[in-house]
Amino acid sequence: MSFKPTSSRKHYHLFEEEQIDHMYFDISPAGEIDANKYSLYNFTGDPKLEYAEWDSRMDMMNSWFSDMKANERFLYERESINGSKVVSKIIDPVTKEVREMLNFASNDYLNLTQDPRILEKVTAIAPYYGAGAGGVPLLSGSMNIIKQLQEKIAEMKGMEQSIVYSSGYGANIGTISGLLGHRDVAIYDMFAHASLIDGSKGSNKKFFSHNDPASLEKVLKNIQNKYINKLVVVDGVYSMDGDICKLPEILDIAHYYGAWVLVDEAHATGVIGKTGKGTLEYFGLEGKVDIITGTLSKAVGSVGGYVAASSRLINYLKYTSRSYMFSTSPFIGSVVSSFEALNLISRQEAGMDKLWENIRYVKDRLLKAGFNIGNAETAIFPIIIGDDNKVKEMTYRLHQKNIFVNPVPYPAVPRKLTRVRMTVTAGFSMEQLDYTLNQIEEIGKDLNII
Numbered sequence: 001m002s003f004k005p006t007s008s009r010k011h012y013h014l015f016e017e018e019q020i021d022h023m024y025f026d027i028s029p030a031g032e033i034d035a036n037k038y039s040l041y042n043f044t045g046d047p048k049l050e051y052a053e054w055d056s057r058m059d060m061m062n063s064w065f066s067d068m069k070a071n072e073r074f075l076y077e078r079e080s081i082n083g084s085k086v087v088s089k090i091i092d093p094v095t096k097e098v099r100e101m102l103n104f105a106s107n108d109y110l111n112l113t114q115d116p117r118i119l120e121k122v123t124a125i126a127p128y129y130g131a132g133a134g135g136v137p138l139l140s141g142s143m144n145i146i147k148q149l150q151e152k153i154a155e156m157k158g159m160e161q162s163i164v165y166s167s168g169y170g171a172n173i174g175t176i177s178g179l180l181g182h183r184d185v186a187i188y189d190m191f192a193h194a195s196l197i198d199g200s201k202g203s204n205k206k207f208f209s210h211n212d213p214a215s216l217e218k219v220l221k222n223i224q225n226k227y228i229n230k231l232v233v234v235d236g237v238y239s240m241d242g243d244i245c246k247l248p249e250i251l252d253i254a255h256y257y258g259a260w261v262l263v264d265e266a267h268a269t270g271v272i273g274k275t276g277k278g279t280l281e282y283f284g285l286e287g288k289v290d291i292i293t294g295t296l297s298k299a300v301g302s303v304g305g306y307v308a309a310s311s312r313l314i315n316y317l318k319y320t321s322r323s324y325m326f327s328t329s330p331f332i333g334s335v336v337s338s339f340e341a342l343n344l345i346s347r348q349e350a351g352m353d354k355l356w357e358n359i360r361y362v363k364d365r366l367l368k369a370g371f372n373i374g375n376a377e378t379a380i381f382p383i384i385i386g387d388d389n390k391v392k393e394m395t396y397r398l399h400q401k402n403i404f405v406n407p408v409p410y411p412a413v414p415r416k417l418t419r420v421r422m423t424v425t426a427g428f429s430m431e432q433l434d435y436t437l438n439q440i441e442e443i444g445k446d447l448n449i450i
């Protein structure tokens with residue numbers, strides 16, 4: 001870099017080969033890195049950071065956070081003191097007062113985290129098994145109650161067998177890394193979840209345009225005969241956009257080119273399909289995909305992840321999927337609650353009708369107000385703004401009105417598509433929805449978003 005450090009900007013030393021260089025940041029009135037001018041990418045993704053010592057990397061990020069706090073715009077880590085409720089009690093990260101907030105930031109779409117029918121089972125059964133599983137699944141952590149959950153998942157997903165993990169992240173990373181080697185390739189929808197993409201750190205990866213079967217075909221055509229095994233990876237419902245994967249076309253193309261297909265059902269289970277079984281049921285494609293993964297942490301209302309497939313594939317993964325083999329079996333409380341939640345969902349007693357009533361209402365009002373909500377079709381609504389500062393401002397103003405939504409700035413999504421992410425759950429009343437939508441409209445007008 002050619003310019004010299006000046007007192008009006010913060011600068012950090014870099015070690016670029018033999019040469020010492022600097023990273024420069026504009027300073028805010030609070031004397032910190034100006035939060036309005038930089039995004040998380042500057043402190044986590046910029047390639048220059050590789051040349052900074054840990055002290056500098058941490059100082060940069062902390063200075064940026066300090067500026068947000070000085071401006072009362074730090075809205076990460078908002079702490080709930082009563083769980084994930086429709087009205088959650090949240091400790092304000094700046095003022096420390098407890099706010100009763102309408103929770104439009106939770107993935108607990110059916111509000112099952114609080115369901116008394118589930119909590120009753122958990123309090124009755126979980127203490128019998130104890131606070132922990134005591135071992136990894138292949139050794140001492142195997143339990144009949146976990147097996148029952150695995151059978152329930154397999155049945156619900158129309159697969160021969162399943163295994164559960166302690167998280168959806170672990171299930172995705174472990175499934176993909178357990179299957180793919182150096183001569184194999186994963187072909188991802190470009191909006192596929194990070195946990196899927198992280199699975200192919202040790203293997204090859206390609207991307208196709210979001211939900212675009214023609215783009216997938218182009219990629220598959222280009223890589224014919226280059227790899228031994230090919231896996232097309234998609235989300236059933238996309239976590240930041242709420243749209244549904246074009247699975248019928250994607251499946252046809254993938255199988256035509258000899259690729260297998262993995263669908264992550266994280267945001268689809270309990271939300272789409274006639275009886276909440278997810279994307280395959282939604283399209284009438286049960287038994288047609290090769291691998292299904294998912295989490296028990298969204299509509300299922302607990303924590304944990306799974307992969308469901310043929311018995312031979314699951315048996316293979318049990319001994320190749322490192323996040324399964326080398327990680328203790330899940331907490332029994334979450335096994336019991338997930339089992340009960342899946343029962344309620346498949347018996348259609350989990351409130352999916354009310355969820356859809358709320359989804360339709362919110363969608364209709366956001367569209368009528370003139371917001372850009374992309375192709376949202378499920379419980380996730382992106383309010384696309386394309387301006388990080390407006391995204392932060394809208395989130396902050398809604399926070400002041402006791403409405404909890406999440407900002408999704410760059411680089412979580414492309415710059416033009418930065419957004420406020422709002423999720424709808426079954427438990428909201430019409431009055432709560434109206435209050436929220438009125439506030440969103442008012443703020444949207446004030447910030448020239450609509």
Ligand SMILES: Cc1ncc(COP(=O)(O)O)c(C=O)c1O
Nearest residue numbers: 167168169193195239266295297
């Ligand atoms: C699409 C998708 N897959 C996987 C995960 C990871 O699941 P978990 O939170 O259970 O680790 C998430 C989010 O958390 C997700 O949105």
